[in-house]
Amino acid sequence: MENKQFLEEVKKQAGNKNFNIPGAKLPPQSIDLERSVLGAMLIDKRGVDEVIDILEPLNFYLPEHQEIYSAIIELFQAGDPIDILTVSNKLRTRGTLKPVGGHYYLVELSNLVATAAHIEYHARIILQMYVKRRLIEISGEISEKAFDDEVDVLNLLDEAEKKIFEVSQGSLKKGSVGISSVVTDVKKQLEELAKQEGLSGIPTGFNILDEYTSGWQNGDLIIVAARPGMGKTAFVLTMARNIAVDHNIPVAIFNLEMTSAQLIKRLFSIETKIPAEKFRSGKLSEAEWTLLNNKMDLISNAPIYINDSSMLSIFDIRAQARRMKSQFDIQLLVIDYLQLVHAQTGGKQNFNREQEISTISRNLKSLAKELDIPVIALSQLSRKVEERKDAAGHKRPQLSDLRESGAIEQDADIVSFIYRPEYYKIETWEDDTPTENQAEFIIAKHRNGKTGNIRLRFDPQFGRFSDLNDFNDEFTIESSLNNDITADDFLPPEKDNFNDENDGLPF
Numbered sequence: 001m002e003n004k005q006f007l008e009e010v011k012k013q014a015g016n017k018n019f020n021i022p023g024a025k026l027p028p029q030s031i032d033l034e035r036s037v038l039g040a041m042l043i044d045k046r047g048v049d050e051v052i053d054i055l056e057p058l059n060f061y062l063p064e065h066q067e068i069y070s071a072i073i074e075l076f077q078a079g080d081p082i083d084i085l086t087v088s089n090k091l092r093t094r095g096t097l098k099p100v101g102g103h104y105y106l107v108e109l110s111n112l113v114a115t116a117a118h119i120e121y122h123a124r125i126i127l128q129m130y131v132k133r134r135l136i137e138i139s140g141e142i143s144e145k146a147f148d149d150e151v152d153v154l155n156l157l158d159e160a161e162k163k164i165f166e167v168s169q170g171s172l173k174k175g176s177v178g179i180s181s182v183v184t185d186v187k188k189q190l191e192e193l194a195k196q197e198g199l200s201g202i203p204t205g206f207n208i209l210d211e212y213t214s215g216w217q218n219g220d221l222i223i224v225a226a227r228p229g230m231g232k233t234a235f236v237l238t239m240a241r242n243i244a245v246d247h248n249i250p251v252a253i254f255n256l257e258m259t260s261a262q263l264i265k266r267l268f269s270i271e272t273k274i275p276a277e278k279f280r281s282g283k284l285s286e287a288e289w290t291l292l293n294n295k296m297d298l299i300s301n302a303p304i305y306i307n308d309s310s311m312l313s314i315f316d317i318r319a320q321a322r323r324m325k326s327q328f329d330i331q332l333l334v335i336d337y338l339q340l341v342h343a344q345t346g347g348k349q350n351f352n353r354e355q356e357i358s359t360i361s362r363n364l365k366s367l368a369k370e371l372d373i374p375v376i377a378l379s380q381l382s383r384k385v386e387e388r389k390d391a392a393g394h395k396r397p398q399l400s401d402l403r404e405s406g407a408i409e410q411d412a413d414i415v416s417f418i419y420r421p422e423y424y425k426i427e428t429w430e431d432d433t434p435t436e437n438q439a440e441f442i443i444a445k446h447r448n449g450k451t452g453n454i455r456l457r458f459d460p461q462f463g464r465f466s467d468l469n470d471f472n473d474e475f476t477i478e479s480s481l482n483n484d485i486t487a488d489d490f491l492p493p494e495k496d497n498f499n500d501e502n503d504g505l506p507f
Contacts, residue, residue, distance in 0.1 A: 028132040029061035033122045038068055039109040040116040041082065047116030048072065048082055051123045059130040064100040067091070068109075084110055131167060138163045161319045202249060202332050202374055205242025207467050208454045212443060213414070216332065216374035220413040220447075221365040223338075225379040225402060227386070230418045231439060232378045234270075234463040236334050237263065240304055241270055243332060250303035252330040254317055256340035260308045264299070266463050271295045275461040305330065314343050314363045325371050333371070335364070337378035338408070358407035365411045379408060381417070392430045394421055399444050415445035420458060429455075439465065 040047040057066040071090040075082050084106045091097035142160045145151050201215025226232045240251045255263055265279040272295050274288050305328055324330045343359040368375040381401045389395055397417040402408050409415055419442060421435040429435055439458040443451045457466045
């Protein structure tokens, strides 16, 4: 008899859309608030405007409420009116009106509230309940896998972090703020900047470039694009060396093309000015070994953190970058290069490469804002650059040459190119000065500053960039160690030894 009464109580509660079993531990939820929010949206358009960008259908606990909210979203996206009749008709066309409780239940929802007052506050409570449910669900999944001895613990940690990260990014959206508070914050920032000496951002080590940008700015996505062989990797490695060694600022590098050992060898060449070719063969002279030993501590102690995983998704990068920010307080993130990153498409077979690159660039911009650091992503250019010449015969890249997606240009705060006319056997610039050992850093888009072309010095035998008027570049091993070495030690390597398509040494 008691069992029969218990079952009747269960059915009664379920029929009232308020399923509560005495003594049962239910997931976090608030059915009353869900009803209130849906009812307010049915009677007041302002309620729809305030909630539509806060909640997703899955944020509701009851499947019936998820279906009703989905119908409201569909009407909103089509620009149709939203009320009891239109929602009821939409549910009928979807074949779900009867399962959600029929027209009567929609009327019941609308009768629960008089206005849409406090609807945003109520919606955020519903969102919090959903986040708690997801965390409970994720914890259960991770807990179950943790008992499996065959599961790799590092993979399990990465999966846990990624799932929690997805919950936070997909659910906890920042609300709008009044302009008065923003004005006050900006004024404080300007006052602090006025007190600072030097640059407001991260110094690159290139004086003229820093004049254009005031250093790389927090929250900015910077694209450095070029054809293979122009020196993309050499540029960012030189810059990373300048930032980490000269200013002790932590830098993270995700290199999907080269190993950590290859990057370290290139840093050795940049620092010592010993030809990069010698670090592949290991045939260094006694003087060069001495110089390398003297310089090694500078590189060893530099706050540079390298991830050389060859297969990384944008979500892997975001998760690991967040970890690096927490552990090492990185102030700059470099990704070499964008086209080697892949996006998790959720099983969509028709997800083309252009859409994938758009997802990646959008997430990189979001990551820069979230971590409040500059993010620099290298990018390939299309072959159209090779087929085009300007009036002076130069093959300078332009924004339309960005490979695979215009979204890169749209998402980036700065789009820049590296151009070396010497690579194309063009011997002089427009002003008739020689192009030998020179490169042009082209700022084609600058959301918060000026654009322009900056000439830099490029030493191919060291894979090293520097200011054009940097007299310290005349450094030699003799002047450093007062040891005699042969002239052969300073001969540049043969270009044929390098694979341009892989952006290999020395470029």
